Amino acid sequence: MPTVRLTVSDGDAEVRARVLALDLADDVTENAGAAVVDADLVVLAVPVGAMGAVAAEIAGELSPGAVVSDVGSVKEKVLNALMAALPGVIVIPAHPVAGTEKSGPDAGFASLFTGRWCILTPPAEVEAWQTERLADFWRLLGAKVETMDAAHHDRVLAVTSHLPHLIAYSIVGTASDLETVTQGEVIKFSAGGFRDFTRIAASDPVMWRDVFLNNREAVLETLGRFTEDLTALQRAIRWGEGDTLEALFTRTREIRRGIIDEGQDIDTADFGRPH
Amino acid sequence: MPTVRLTVSDGDAEVRARVLALDLADDVTENAGAAVVDADLVVLAVPVGAMGAVAAEIAGELSPGAVVSDVGSVKEKVLNALMAALPGVIVIPAHPVAGTEKSGPDAGFASLFTGRWCILTPPAEVEAWQTERLADFWRLLGAKVETMDAAHHDRVLAVTSHLPHLIAYSIVGTASDLETVTQGEVIKFSAGGFRDFTRIAASDPVMWRDVFLNNREAVLETLGRFTEDLTALQRAIRWGEGDTLEALFTRTREIRRGIIDEGQDIDTADFGRPH
Ligand SMILES: NC(=O)c1ccc[n+]([C@@H]2O[C@H](COP(=O)([O-])OP(=O)(O)OC[C@H]3O[C@@H](n4cnc5c(N)ncnc54)[C@H](OP(=O)(O)O)[C@@H]3O)[C@@H](O)[C@H]2O)c1
Ligand SMILES: NC(=O)c1ccc[n+]([C@@H]2O[C@H](COP(=O)([O-])OP(=O)(O)OC[C@H]3O[C@@H](n4cnc5c(N)ncnc54)[C@H](OP(=O)(O)O)[C@@H]3O)[C@@H](O)[C@H]2O)c1
Known part of the structure; x- marks a missing residue:
């Protein structure tokens, strides 16, 4: 496996401290833009109504060729919001159908995605190999992957x-x-x-x-x-x-x-x- | 604790064999009437619509002073059906609010009632000490007991x-x-x-x-x-x-x-x- 470096961004100082205490990431930033510098893959994990605004925040800092994805529970509106905020960027929305009633940094656990489905909803212009690369990312986390149209x-x-x-x-x-x-x-x-x-x-x-x-x-x-x-x-x-x-x-x-x-x-x- | 002897009755031969194999009872009978002879307490555990008919089946075999109870999920209609079928008998309906989606003899387990509530709905003519005795029975099974009106x-x-x-x-x-x-x-x-x-x-x-x-x-x-x-x-x-x-x-x-x-x-x- 290639070396992976993970940066997490969260606006709340307490959450950032907790992320570090739990050793969930290599780096933690307050500013979303700072977190995406040099990133190959950016995954937005915010309420679906906030996706567009967060995408706009990071737009200027993305590296060429970076893939932007998310984990939002709704896909058509999120796809449209990301595409509008990130013209020319490779956007591949995703939704891991997994989770519990708890949220925040303490709610995650290593086997959360094991055997669960992750749905990818790439727009037509994304090349198949790009989608396949994101699918492999989810498979490494234990998920099974299915691709479908965002509206479906x-x-x-x-x-x-x-x-x-x-x-x-x-x-x-x-x-x-x-x-x-x-x-x-x-x-x-x-x-x-x-x-x-x-x-x-x-x-x-x-x-x-x-x-x-x-x-x-x-x-x-x-x-x-x-x-x-x-x-x-x-x-x-x-x-x-x-x-x-x-x-x-x-x-x-x-x-x-x-x-x-x-x-x-x-x-x-x-x-x-x-x- | 006094010695308890438990007789189970079920019309289905396979169920009776399973009850014996699991050692759930001292005796197993096909006929409901035969099961209640000499019983101090009779508990009907059949679908609520069948309570009246089963009560009628056992009516002639009950000992004087026997208490008839049940575990049905509905109480007013069951109380009426039991009282109609068993004139002069002490009837104290009960509902243990416990259970799982499974049924049959294999679905029970020793801690099923632990910490769960059992609701008793005695009619006005039952004396308080009789109700208390049934409450103790349920407490011995691990349940907490509450008494209320059947309609409530x-x-x-x-x-x-x-x-x-x-x-x-x-x-x-x-x-x-x-x-x-x-x-x-x-x-x-x-x-x-x-x-x-x-x-x-x-x-x-x-x-x-x-x-x-x-x-x-x-x-x-x-x-x-x-x-x-x-x-x-x-x-x-x-x-x-x-x-x-x-x-x-x-x-x-x-x-x-x-x-x-x-x-x-x-x-x-x-x-x-x-x-
Ligand atoms: N939980 C699940 O079971 C589940 C399953 C599948 C998909 N999802 C999707 O995953 C996404 C995240 O959910 P989660 O359960 O991971 O929630 P979470 O643990 O509560 O995390 C939410 C994150 O969004 C940030 N945030 C909230 N409002 C924001 C805003 N207006 N602008 C920018 N950032 C904001 C929060 O920052 P602060 O820490 O500063 O508040 C926090 O970092 C959602 O889109 C949800 O639909 C959740
Ligand atoms: N399951 C729960 O979670 C739960 C919780 C609280 C209360 N209750 C109540 O408990 C009672 C029994 O449920 P259970 O889950 O113990 O069901 P169960 O394990 O399926 O047992 C039902 C019993 O009723 C008998 N029976 C069925 N139809 C009958 C009929 N028409 N005449 C005479 N006997 C009949 C069955 O006999 P055969 O073996 O011959 O079919 C079996 O002995 C119900 O009134 C239910 O509302 C259930």
Whole structure:
């Protein structure tokens, strides 16, 4: 493996101190521009709504031939923002579909990307070998790589990530606002299923605000489908249609089996939580 | 501790053989009536819609003074069914708020109830010492005990368990039915949040059909509140109201902190799933 030198940039002095204490990087800079001097690869890891501004900050310091990528959860708007801020630069957006509800320098760990997918959404003008080089970078981190169109990425992730987060945030909000059931009761009896939703509803508020603001169309479309299906289920409950309910509840087991077979979750009961 | 003798009854020969192989009981019977002869405490553990019929089956074999309880996820309809089938019998419904997405004799484990709440919903005519005796039984299994009115139980569990399951089943159904995103893509990129929902959507279809059929009013009411709140969120996304989104996403973190402080979930990232 070639020698790699890693520079991290963060505007917050406490975060920079933590990055150094955890030995996450060779160098740490306050200024984003200073961090990209001489870099072959620049990876932006900021909320998707901040990508354009950060790209503009580094534009003047990039070396010729440098590749600019990112890890944002939305791709079409980010691709457009990066291309607009960095004319003539090789831009290859990326999204590692991995992470937890925690953020900040202490939330990372070495095996975070192992066996997870990283999606690359190169624009048409990027040459295949450039994309392949970035793919190899992610493979070295343990990820599997898939390439697709940015707009398709946004439709896929609207289903597998954005809608689940929206629904989790929403149900947790609803549960804490009821008159007939106290918040204390919701907390005490959360092991009945509710606590599963609170994990992703504890994710970073700014990151998720930006996701919804920047993938509006796909999220609203998927949400429309979901509420249609939920309305049908509501009707089945109201009219006591047991067969409809049982048929859906049987069908949904298959997709979990697929996820376990594909290595994207474990088969241990209750996510292996200790009891 | 007094000597306890445990008899299990199940209509399925394979299940009975498994119960014996796992040494879960002293005796195993095919016939429910045979199992309750001389029993001090009878616990019905069948889908809530089957409680009345099983109670009728055992009615003639109960000893005088025997207490009949259950573990059903719905309480008002079950209480009514048991009281109707067992006139003159001491009926104290119970619901241990614990369990996983798995069922059958292999799904149990010794620490399942440790630190979890068990809710008792005794009717007015049951004497306090009788309820306390059942509470002690559950405490010996490691549970904490709370007593409440059956109707209130059903409203609380509609929020902390039934609505989460309904929504999980619904979103998993929606995700497997889209035209623009394949089921293979949903499975591959499920680590973005979706996979969390598939756990509870893999729960037993008959058990959950019966829950919704027997707690219809409370589920529909809570579902109404949820869809109202989700509609407001949808509107905030459509109109780009970032502050509304961020405020909700910040508020929802607190309830998770409460759940962790109360020992109902772990604070380890991603439920401690291996990466
Ligand atoms: N967390 C996940 O599970 C996950 C998974 C896949 C993709 N992503 C994507 O990864 C990106 C980063 O998320 P993360 O979880 O790594 O978050 P994080 O640990 O909280 O890091 C966010 C970084 O962005 C900086 N930042 C915040 N607002 C900024 C602004 N307006 N201008 C410039 N910098 C700003 C922060 O700087 P300060 O330290 O100064 O605040 C910090 O360095 C996001 O685009 C997110 O969508 C996250
Ligand atoms: N699983 C959980 O997480 C959980 C948590 C709290 C409460 N509960 C409640 O506990 C009860 C049992 O659930 P479980 O998870 O223990 O299910 P389980 O392991 O699948 O056991 C269900 C039992 O009910 C029997 N049964 C099914 N249909 C029946 C019918 N029509 N008439 C008579 N017996 C019937 C089954 O007999 P065969 O073996 O012959 O099929 C089996 O013995 C349910 O009321 C559920 O709401 C479950």
